Amino acid sequence: MSLNSKIYEGKAKILYKTEDPEILLADFKDDATAFNAQKRGTITNKGVINCSISTQLFQQLEAHGIKTHYIDNPNPHQMRVKAVKILPLEVVVRNIAAGSLCQQTGLPLGTLLKQPLVEFYYKNDSLGDPLLTRDRLYLLELATPEQVDTITHLALKINDFLSNFFQRCSITLVDFKLEFGLDAQQQLLLADEISPDTCRLWDTHAGNDPDSWVLDKDRFRKDLGNVEHAYQEVLQRVLKAVNSNN
Ligand code: TMP
Ligand code: ASP
Numbered sequence: 001m002s003l004n005s006k007i008y009e010g011k012a013k014i015l016y017k018t019e020d021p022e023i024l025l026a027d028f029k030d031d032a033t034a035f036n037a038q039k040r041g042t043i044t045n046k047g048v049i050n051c052s053i054s055t056q057l058f059q060q061l062e063a064h065g066i067k068t069h070y071i072d073n074p075n076p077h078q079m080r081v082k083a084v085k086i087l088p089l090e091v092v093v094r095n096i097a098a099g100s101l102c103q104q105t106g107l108p109l110g111t112l113l114k115q116p117l118v119e120f121y122y123k124n125d126s127l128g129d130p131l132l133t134r135d136r137l138y139l140l141e142l143a144t145p146e147q148v149d150t151i152t153h154l155a156l157k158i159n160d161f162l163s164n165f166f167q168r169c170s171i172t173l174v175d176f177k178l179e180f181g182l183d184a185q186q187q188l189l190l191a192d193e194i195s196p197d198t199c200r201l202w203d204t205h206a207g208n209d210p211d212s213w214v215l216d217k218d219r220f221r222k223d224l225g226n227v228e229h230a231y232q233e234v235l236q237r238v239l240k241a242v243n244s245n246n
Pocket of ligand 1: 100
């Protein structure tokens with residue numbers, strides 16, 4: 001892969017062109033950022049771990065009828081994906097109050113939501129990825145009403161599937177972020193990644209200290225330590241759950 005075929009470098013992945021214009025190569029990095037890249041670091045082996053977890057979850061979701069950009073893995077930290085135009089939306093689904101929901105509403109950490117909450121954020125680093133209202137989303141023409149309906153339906157279906165899947169890993173899916181894109185045929189595909197970088201994952205069997213539950217990027221955000229160990233633990237449990245299915 002020649003260096004000049006790089007088309008985009010994000011905070012956690014680099015995208016390369018391939019010989020086929022409909023296929024891109026995503027290279028998962030060990031780099032970690034938080035708070036809109038104000039905090040930077042590396043998590044040893046994160047690229048391979050997140051690529052592997054995302055691969056397993058995309059394969060599971062595909063088998064469940066969700067169309068994703070995933071194709072295959074030329075090596076453990078790279079994924080060949082269908083080229084899509086990413087919609088500038090971060091779609092967050094929440095089952096339990098944490099993170100910015102607690103900060104912005106005062107809901108206590110750990111409050112079980114009566115029903116999953118689907119939120120849309122504007123994927124725009126220079127604006128700090130602000131929370132959108134539907135009217136602002138349409139004002140900015142970030143997606144059509146039909147796309148918003150389809151994405152909401154898909155996000156809830158993905159939440160149902162992943163919540164059950166993670167339950168089998170003794171992990172509670174607290175919340176997560178999805179991105180969607182349109183392929184050359186204008187088909188909506190689940191894109192980006194699903195990993196401890198983009199989900200809050202709490203160990204169901206941990207002790208009373210909330211910090212001991214955390215198996216995701218909050219360990220890096222809050223300097224809780226043992227970050228790589230937590231990511232590895234998620235991968236091992238995901239692989240075990242997938243293999244027990246076969
Ligand atoms: P939040 O509580 O900070 O809004 O995060 C909600 C979920 O979205 C959480 O699982 C982490 C994920 N997330 C990302 O994947 N990327 C981001 O830039 C942010 C802020 C959150
Ligand atoms: N990925 C985000 C950033 O650095 C923030 C986060 O995940 O907390 O912009």
